[in-house]
Amino acid sequence: MARAADGRDNTGQARRPTALHARIQQDVESRIVSGEWPPGTRIPFEHELTAEYGCSRMTVNKALSELVRKGLIERRRKSGSYVRQPEVLSAVLEIHQLEREVRALGLDYDFRLIERVERTADDQDCRRLVLEQPGNILGLKGLHIAGQRPFCLEDRLISLAEVPLAQDADFSRNPPGSWLLEQVPWSAAEHRINARGADAHAARALDLAEGTPCLVIARRTWNANGSITQVNLTYPGDMHTLVAQFGPSLRTA
Known part of the structure; x- marks a missing residue:
């Protein structure tokens, strides 16, 4: 005012x-x-x-x-x-935009594209995307930043057969996760969650000592035609908590 x-x-x-x-x-x-x-x-x-x-x-x-x-x-x-170390609470069964996670902490957000490579999928890429046969993919690596601190390292594959528009998208300005949620309908997703020590690449990007505990969320989304994207999101272990809310069912443990 x-x-x-x-x-x-x-x-x-x-x-x-x-x-x-x-x-x-x-x-x-x-x-x-x-x-x-x-x-x-x-x-x-x-x-x-x-x-x-x-x-x-x-x-x-x-x-x-x-x-x-x-x-x-x-x-x-x-x-x-x-x-305090910032900490994010994320629902396990939802797909969140990292920018919203950071801003929810009251911190400034930034994204830096580290690598962008277009290639034919190799065996490892096919396993990550669950492709029946090799196709053209886009490999992206980027760093999400909260305030002045590295927040999350992103390693993403996008199937260009399912998302041809990604070939011309400027991911140096628009984080790929946000762009995909806005541009590409998806019908199913899978989360795999692991705890692992930071390897040399993750440690360097996240400004950690090699071997520091990290939380890794591996996510794959797909539609009726096939896989859209697979991404590995690596967080320093002290910056992220996953939450699942559920009620009783007819089955008991």
Whole structure:
């Protein structure tokens, strides 16, 4: 809303001053979201923020408590408050756009295309896409970024027999997962979920030590004509949680 120079908004009403605890909260949150304070950073102690803002400890505590509630920081006994590792909760039986996952954390999103290769499917490609015979495919590798931190490594195959439009799509500007959901109808999908240590390529892309535990979601989607795409999504193990909700059925375990 536009503000006038005399402290009134464009309806003529006087502005309400921002409560100090809310300003402290906003200041700390902006440093976290911008990446200035990455996950694991210890934020200033309460007495330091009290001195910086010239306020009571109760005011600072109120601001930090709200940041804890939002999942941005965690308090450690006798150690202080630290920026939390972001964590995504995803439903196992749904296909999500990674951009939405990142923005749900309150972080800026970016995608970087690492590799794009058009080729005839080899034996491994045929197994991933469940192709009866080799055809032309598009291989894509890219990195999804949350704030300033690598969030997910994507390794995707697209069948050009089923999705010929992908041949001319600009995936350097539009992440392939989002593009496919918008452009290509699908009728069935399969998720395979594994925990594995980061290999050299994943470790380098995700800025991890080789062997760091990662969560890998292998997804294949298809329609009545055949496979559309297969993708392996590799997340650092501390950044993703899968959730399934279900009710009782006639069968029991």
